[in-house]
Structure formats: structure tokens, C-alpha cells
Amino acid sequence: xxxxxxxxxxxxxxxxxxxxxxxxxxxxxxxxxxxxxxxxxxxxxxxxxxxxxxxxxxxxxxxxxxxxxxxxxxxxxxxxxxxxxxxxxxxxxxxxxxxxxxxxxxxxxxxxxxxxxxxxxxxxxxxxxxxxxxxxxxxxxxxxxxxxxxxxxxxxxxxxxxxxxxxxxxxxxxxxxxxxxxxxxxxxxxxxxxxxxxxxxxxxxxxxxxxxxxxxxxxxxxxxxxxxxxxxxxxxxxxxxxxxxxxxxxxxxxxxxxxxxxxxxxxxxxxxxxxxxxxxxxxxxxxxxx
Amino acid sequence: xxxxxxxxxxxxxxxxxxxxxxxxxxxxxxxxxxxxxxxxxxxxxxxxxxxxxxxxxxxxxxxxxxxxxxxxxxxxxxxxxxxxxxxxxxxxxxxxxxxxxxxxxxxxxxxxxxxxxxxxxxxxxxxxxxxxxxxxxxxxxxxxxxxxxxxxxxxxxxxxxxxxxxxxxxxxxxxxxxxxxxxxxxxxxxxxxxxxxxxxxxxxxxxxxxxxxxxxxxxxxxxxxxxxxxxxxxxxxxxxxxxxxxxxxxxxxxxxxxxxxxxxxxxxxxxxxxxxxxxxxxxxxxxxxxxxxxxxxxxx
Numbered sequence: 001x002x003x004x005x006x007x008x009x010x011x012x013x014x015x016x017x018x019x020x021x022x023x024x025x026x027x028x029x030x031x032x033x034x035x036x037x038x039x040x041x042x043x044x045x046x047x048x049x050x051x052x053x054x055x056x057x058x059x060x061x062x063x064x065x066x067x068x069x070x071x072x073x074x075x076x077x078x079x080x081x082x083x084x085x086x087x088x089x090x091x092x093x094x095x096x097x098x099x100x101x102x103x104x105x106x107x108x109x110x111x112x113x114x115x116x117x118x119x120x121x122x123x124x125x126x127x128x129x130x131x132x133x134x135x136x137x138x139x140x141x142x143x144x145x146x147x148x149x150x151x152x153x154x155x156x157x158x159x160x161x162x163x164x165x166x167x168x169x170x171x172x173x174x175x176x177x178x179x180x181x182x183x184x185x186x187x188x189x190x191x192x193x194x195x196x197x198x199x200x201x202x203x204x205x206x207x208x209x210x211x212x213x214x215x216x217x218x219x220x221x222x223x224x225x226x227x228x229x230x231x232x233x234x235x236x237x238x239x240x241x242x243x244x245x246x247x248x249x250x251x252x253x254x255x256x257x258x259x260x261x262x263x264x265x266x267x268x269x270x271x272x273x274x275x276x277x278x279x280x281x282x283x284x285x286x287x288x289x290x
Numbered sequence: 291x292x293x294x295x296x297x298x299x300x301x302x303x304x305x306x307x308x309x310x311x312x313x314x315x316x317x318x319x320x321x322x323x324x325x326x327x328x329x330x331x332x333x334x335x336x337x338x339x340x341x342x343x344x345x346x347x348x349x350x351x352x353x354x355x356x357x358x359x360x361x362x363x364x365x366x367x368x369x370x371x372x373x374x375x376x377x378x379x380x381x382x383x384x385x386x387x388x389x390x391x392x393x394x395x396x397x398x399x400x401x402x403x404x405x406x407x408x409x410x411x412x413x414x415x416x417x418x419x420x421x422x423x424x425x426x427x428x429x430x431x432x433x434x435x436x437x438x439x440x441x442x443x444x445x446x447x448x449x450x451x452x453x454x455x456x457x458x459x460x461x462x463x464x465x466x467x468x469x470x471x472x473x474x475x476x477x478x479x480x481x482x483x484x485x486x487x488x489x490x491x492x493x494x495x496x497x498x499x500x501x502x503x504x505x506x507x508x509x510x511x512x513x514x515x516x517x518x519x520x521x522x523x524x525x526x527x528x529x530x531x532x533x534x535x536x537x538x539x540x541x542x543x544x545x546x547x548x549x550x551x552x553x554x555x556x557x558x559x560x561x562x563x564x565x566x567x568x569x570x571x572x573x574x575x576x577x578x579x580x581x582x583x584x585x586x587x588x589x590x
Contacts, residue, residue, distance in 0.1 A: 009492045010411035013403050017463055018419055024441075024460045025426040028434040035436065044436075091321055094314075104576055105325045108332075111572035111579065112565050113521035115538045119545050119561040120331040123338065123554055124351065134351045168328060172580055225430050228523035232542055246524075249432045254528065259436060266432040277428045285421055 029270065036263035044259050053264035063265065066243040069155050070272075073244065074223040076159045077166070081219055082212070084163065085170025090200060092171070093178045103175070106168035114165065118232025121161040122148065151241035154234050158226070158242055161233055166222060170215050177211035178204060217280050224273050245269045339363060339559035346554050362555035366563055370556050372543035375532070379560050382540035386520055386567075388451050389536055393458035394515045400459070401466020401511060402504065406496055408467065409474035410482050420471065427464035434461075435528050442529060449531035457529060458519045465518075466511050469582070473507040474500060506578070513575055514582035517568050537564045 005012075036053050038045045057063050088106060092099055109117065124130050125148045132145040147153035181204050189199050227246035234242040236251070243251075245265055253262035334351060339362050341355040349356070368378040408420045438457060439448070447453035477500070485495045526536040535543075541564045545557045572579050 006491055010407045010413055010416075013492075014407050014416070014419065017400060017404050017423075017467070020460055020463070021419075021423055021426055024434065024438070025429060026422070028437040029429065031437040032433050044440075088321075088324055091317060091324075094317055096318070096321065102321055102325055104573075106328050107576075107580065108569065108572055109328060110583065111517060111568045113523065113538050113541075113568070115521075115523050115542050116561045116565040117331075119541065119557060120335050122545070123558065124331060124334055129346065129554070130351055137350055164328070164331065169583060172583065221428065227432075228538070231523070231527075232545065235546060246430070246432055249435075250524075250528075253436055253439075262432075262436060266430070266435070269430045270433045273428060273430050278425070281421075281424060281428070285424070 032263045032266050035259060036267045038260060040259040040263070042257040042259070053260040054268075057261060057264050057268070060261075062240050062243060063245075063248055065240060066245050066248040066265075069242060070224065070244050072155055073158055073162070073226070074220060076156070077162045077223050078216060078219040080159065080163045081167040081170045082215055084167040085215070086174050086205075088167070088171045089174035089178055092175055103172070106171055108168070109165040110169045112165065114226075114228035115232045117161055117165050118229050121157065121164070122233050125157050125160070148234065149238055151238045154238060154242045158230055158233055162223075162226065162229060165229075166219060170219065173211055173215050173218075174208070177208040181207050213280065217277060220276050221273065224269060245272075335558045335562055339366075339555050339562060341555055343551075343553055343555060362553070362559040363563075365553070365556045366544070366559035370544045370553075370560060371547055372535075372540045373532075373547055379537060379540055379544070379563050381533070382535050382537045383563065385451060385530075385534055386537040389454045389458065390516055390519045393455045393462065393519050394512055396455070396459045397462035397466050397515055398508065398511045400463050401468075402470045402501075402508070403496075404463065404467040405470025405472075405474050406500055408471045410477070410479060410500075411492070420467070423464045423467055426461075427468065431461065431524055435524075439528065449529065449534055451534050454525060454529055454534070454536070457525050458522070461525075462515055462518070466515060469507055469511045469514070470504075473504070477503065509575065509578045510582045513571055513578050516571060517579070517582075520568050540564075 034046065034048070035044050037048045037050060039047070039049050039052060092102060096102065125145070127133075127144075127146040127149060130145075132143060135143040135145070147157045185203060186199060189203060194202075225246060226244055227250065230236055230242055230244055230247050236243045236247045240248075245268065249262050249265040249269065252258045252265060337353070337355055338346060338351075340358045340360070341349070342357065342359055342361070345356060366379055368380050369376060370378045372382070404423075408416055442448040442453045442457070445453075445456075447456060481499060482495055485499060490498070520536075521538065522536065523538045523542070526539045527542075530536065530539060541560050544560050
């Protein structure tokens, strides 16, 4: 008996987690998928009706806005964070004496809640007393900066705050990458008189391809899940000008009482995440097992 | 804050030409400008929180406070309104503590056990399980919100603090398992084999060999989990009710409550209070924080 126990104890230890993951991750995804195929409104129904909810979803102008916003926000957020992160990492890699302090400063936003970030930027960007009035106070009377309350530009304020929060983290990733490049090759290139700019563009940056990939994965994952930032910064407004799929889903689930729409929008979100993350994770796991 | 992830490069030699010195000054200048960009919001939050509302209205966003007052901090802590109640952040701050502490301990403990099994006690299916778990880390939580709300109701812990602890533990074990697994996998399996020959069992080996080696990864995991759970908003807003909201939800309610005049100084003080615990952790244990970030996101 005790021998049996000793042999099976690893499985017994893992069993509760296994059951929990199967129910609370995969079972729940299955439930949401199921409900997304029904006519559920305030309460879930379980008669499958086909893709009715998805039809409604893609016909809804609000969802259209949300997906457009995700595209604008995602593209700019990822692109700017990567460029800024790489630039700062390269500058920091020049044997800077105060590197430790600077790194701490660049990275601290990552420790903050998105709600805190959103609250801070909401105040800084507010047209009445924020940056607009500061610049006007400097003598530029006609300066206007009302992006926060302008439906056409509000989504860009989400980009500003998002980049502020995440770019330091991308910097840390790139800095670690820069440091892991074989120093011998760099030294050899320096001896050959190759200019620093060429060393970066031809040797160092190409060898960091995996880091670019992981930064891209992390940032796109952050972008798709962005919810708190929008809620705190714009509340999805003005109107629903800054809605993202995450805020759309939440509104349908908890304030509109439209479970069918909530479930189908959540499934689309998962689809977007998985088309990006699954190939990456699959190759990572493959590489590990080989 | 020196980390193994950033080994410092050797010092430059002496006798550098003038143009190089100018270039370096330019470099430092640019780096300082970036530092100002990252510090500006914190500076604005801090100065705004120390001003009176009259001074905010008449003065500039970036000006230092003329008369420093801590009234806004007092209001934010114990008087600001989150909807109809006006008790400030204090009760919600404690809610967050009551949620975060048990959830961090439980998810770290479970992650250590799982990671130990996956890394050192491979059985058929262990890898599959680990892969399933890893994929689970990446799901957008929106996809589990609706069924979780129902299940919490069925379990009778909907809208309670134990309910939130439960949710955070469940969706935290993916990452904690990953952390411990990646750490334990580098410990030679001969160690386990030798211990087994000596008659040590599963828990004995964990307790006497693995745990004493685990301090760094425990610190990384605890910091990671604490930051995640303290900063969580989605679960907090979805699965709480009046009285059990975590501090992030209360902060959002204070800032976006529509009653009365906008007290920006109170909003900023509240935001800083909500951010203090994780900021403190970052300042005290920054290198572990960074290690968690990079470990959690780079390597699967």
C-alpha cells in the first residue's frame, strides 16, 4: 500500500491542479463557446442555434469600433513600445555609469496597476487643467490638446498611457538581449574598424530576433487584454469611441445583460490571442522537448 | 540594483578625445530626458496630491505646491466617496490585503509542488499537463468570466473575499508552476536519484533538498503574484460586491464618481495609495521583479 502510494504520489499531488485547470480553463472555455452559439440574453440558454450571436456581433457598430480600436491601439502600442524600448536599451548599453538608477526609473511603471496609470494620465491629459493649459501658460495661447475628450483621437491617449507603462519593460527585455550577444564577435568587429552603427544594425540586432518575437508576443497579449487602462482613462468614451473588445465584452456581460454577445465577443478575443500565441508556445515547447 | 541579467560592461579607457566626451554628454542628456518622461506622471501625481483644490485650479499642472497640505491624503484614505459610501480607500485597501496575502501564499505553494513534480518526477502525461497549463496562462480572462460568475454563485462564495482568493489562486497556478518548473529543471536529477537510493521519499526530498535551494524563486514568484493580484481589476470588478471590492476597483470608483466637484488632489492621493504596496516591492526587490517579468514572459 505505502509502496503504491509512494509510486503514485507525484500524480496525486498534481491531480487537484489538473482537475482545476481542466474545469476552470478548458471547461469554462467550452461553456463560453457553447453559450456563444445560443440565443442567451439575460440568462444562459443551452439550445444551440448556430452562429446567430456572431452575426449580431459583426453587425454591431459598437463591436466594429472596438475591433478598429484594437487594431489602431495594438499596432501603435506594439510598434512605439518596441522602438522606444530598443532605442533606450541601446543608449543604456553604452557603459552608462548610472545605469542601475536609470533602469529603475524606466521600469517602475510596470509595477503600477493600469488603473493607477489611467488615473494619472487622465489628469495629465485633461483639456481644462492638464498639459493643454500648461502649454498655453507658456505663451502658446492657441495650443489645443483635447484628445481625451475628442472621439476621433481619444484612442491615441490610450496609446500614450500604454506606451508609458510598457516601454520600460521592453527596454529591459532588449537590454538583456543586447548583453547576451557574444562579446567576442563585437570585439572582432570593433578591431576591424566597423562603425558602431553598423555593428548594431548588422550584428547585434539581427541576433536578437527571438527577443523581438517575445516582446511582440507579450505586447500583443497585453494589448488584447487591455481593459483596466481604458476603463480608468476614458471609461470607453466619449460615447464608445475608445471601446476595445475587452470593454465591449464586459459591458455586454455585466451592464447590458446580453450573455450571448458577451460570450461570442470573448470567443473572438480568444481566437485573436491564440492565433498569435499558440504558434509561439508550440515552437517553444517543441524546442524544449527536442 | 544589479542583476545577473544585466552584467556590467568593462570601464572605458582614459584619454578620450573631446568629440567623444561631447557625444557622451549628449547621451546622458537624452537618457535624462527619457527619465523625466517616465517620472513626470509620478511627479504630477505627487505634487497635485499635496495642493489644495483652489491652487490646482489657479496654478499650473507642473508647478510645485505653494502650500503643502495633506488634506487630500486624509480624504483619500478615509473620507472619499466610492459611489454612495464615503469611507475612503481604507476598507478596500484592507480588502486587497486580505485577498492578496492568502492568494499569494496558496498559489505559490501549489506552484512549488506542481513545478517540483513536472521538473523532477516526470510521469506519462506530465508534459501534456504542463503544456495545457501553459496555454491556460495566455487565455484572455474574458472567456472565463461568465461561467466563473455562475460557479462562484453555486459555491456560495459569489461577491466574497474567499471567492476572489479562489479565482486568483486558480488562474495563478499556471504561472507559479511555470516559475518553479523552470527553476527546478536545472537541478540535476542525479540528486533525486541518489536521495531515493538513500530511502528518501517524495516529500522528504522536496523538504530537505529542493526547498532549501528555492529562496530566490520563491521571492520571484511571491513578488510576481503579489503584483498581479494587487493590481488586478478585471476579477475585482466582476466578482465583488459593495464592501468586498479591492483597492483598484475602489480607486476607479472614487475617480469616476460623478457626484460633487472633481477633487483632483484626492484622486491623485488615492492613486498613489493604491500604487504604494507594489511600488514599495519594486523599489525594495526590483531585481526579483524584473526576473519574474522576463522569466514569466520570455521563456515558456
